[in-house]
Amino acid sequence: MTAMTPTTPAPLAAAHRPADTAAPLWEITVGELLRDLAGRHPQRAALMWPEGDRIAQMTWAELLAGAERAAGLVLSLLSPGEPLAVWAPNSPDWVVLEYGAALAATPLVPVNPNLTDAEAAYQLRQSGARLIIAADEHRGRPLRDRAIELAGEHAEPCPVLGMDAWRTAARPDPSSLPLPAPESPFLLQYTSGTTGLPKAAVLSHLACVNSGRFGMKKLHEPGTAEVYCTPLPLHHVGASVCAVLTAASVGATLVLAPAFDAASVLELAERSKTTILGLVPTMMTDILASPDLRTRDLSSLRVVCGGGSTVPPELIRRFETSLGVQLSIAYGQSESPYATSTDLSDSDVVKAETLGRPCAHREVRIERLGGGTAGIGEHGELLIRSPLNMTAYHDRPDETAQAIDADGWLHTGDICSMDEDGVLRIHGRSKEVxxxxxxxxxxxxxxxxxxxxxxxxxxxxxxxxxxxxxxxxxxxxxxxxxxxxxxxxxxxxxxxxxxxxxxxxxxxxxxxxxxxxxxxxxxxxxxxxxxxxxx
Known part of the structure; x- marks a missing residue:
């Protein structure tokens, strides 16, 4: 039999790239993904983090056990479908609670620990959170005490627990836990719009599992035991989805930095033998300026995944040369995480000046500001249609209708263009973010x-x-x-x-x-x- 040569996609005639659906969606929940990993790799490290002068770790079996305890605790106070808010900086407890919320079928509401009381109170109230789990403090400011005070203003009872409350909870019979549908809500992720009023993008289990999975396909080297390190905050989809679930999609070890500090992250990457490091451009600049870069053994590091803002070509060249790695630049929104990405083999100019190509199961087109599909190279608004987009803004039907049109297209608010190969370039943000x-x-x-x-x-x-x-x-x-x-x-x-x-x-x-x-x-x-x- 004659071997078939892979065909090159025909050049696009207009700024409309159909979705790549060759790989079927995983129609599973975040909890089912965790159970599968614990069953296949029970003793493999799922999570690592710095603890004093050592690197602590938790296996996939231990993570499942902790998540089940957390789920049992949550369900002693909530019913499935009632939102759970987590107000805390990065910690291993945060990851356990993320998976615990998934097993409990209680949508997770991540709250930025840097918010003021008024900002946090709005999100807690608007989300309908019925339970708050909070850290004791963040950067010298109390969180749990503030959460108790804000919870007292709720019309409905809203208990407040500490982040480690799950550790002393009983582990329930797994068969007693609910079995949510993959399409059910997993995250209520707050973003903001031009109105200035924060909105919670409702992201399903299916959307989050597959967004992480298809993002990892751009980074993973088959056969590699990946170790994914992130200093990004877990209250962002950049970490809760694009690190936690990206790593989980291949059973990789997640290395969690409590916060970003160049010297600390370089030390953590060396000690954990990190293979993939997730950063934003500001962090990349600080790492290049760190004197520790010259003394750390980063020979295990293969890929750096960047995003969050544009990256100058010179920074990409310096970073790839100094660390001996390849960069991948990703684009997404709270409403559509990990939507596009550059390839590792792309030039530094492509990585700096474009958003790359859509990830799998993302249909993308550029719409002229006056309506209709734009031509190749023509500027217009970036639209994305995908089962991996948000389903709605929580309790905001008017804003949802403005963001998702009758044909299912998510209007991103970003002004972009597309070339004949489907590569996207961003030219501005109509939302002025x-x-x-x-x-x-x-x-x-x-x-x-x-x-x-x-x-x-x-x-x-x-x-x-x-x-x-x-x-x-x-x-x-x-x-x-x-x-x-x-x-x-x-x-x-x-x-x-x-x-x-x-x-x-x-x-x-x-x-x-x-x-x-x-x-x-x-x-x-x-x-x-x-x-x-x-x-």
């Missing part, structure tokens, strides 16, 4: 907080380029008649109302704003004015 060090910041939310200051009549918030963070937050302020404002005072005012990473670091004062005919602030004119002044 600022990406600072991998954190998404939505200008309207910051503007609404600043507009409560009595000296501010109007304000425009936008992102400015920053060599280290990608972008920083800048605020253009028009003061009220007869009023004045000081940048340091405004920064303190903002810090009391917003998470620290959302606070503007650059302040400009204007007498009037450039406006459109309909009265909207022309932010691009403000940005261009700064560029001209700097040039």
């Amino acid at each position: 600022i990406i600072r060090g991998g954190e998404n910041i939505y200008p309207r939310e910051v503007e609404e907080a600043l507009l409560t200051h009595p000296s501010i009549a109007d304000v425009a918030v936008l992102g400015l380029p920053d060599e280290r963070l990608g972008e920083i937050v800048a605020a253009f302020v028009r003061c009220a008649a007869g009023a004045t404002a000081d940048p340091s005072d405004l920064e303190d005012f903002a810090r009391a109302r917003l998470a620290s990473y959302k606070v503007p670091r650059v302040w400009h004062f204007v007498d009037q704003f450039p406006l459109t005919a309909s009265g909207k602030i022309r932010k691009h004119v403000l940005r261009e004015g700064l560029s001209e002044a700097a040039g």
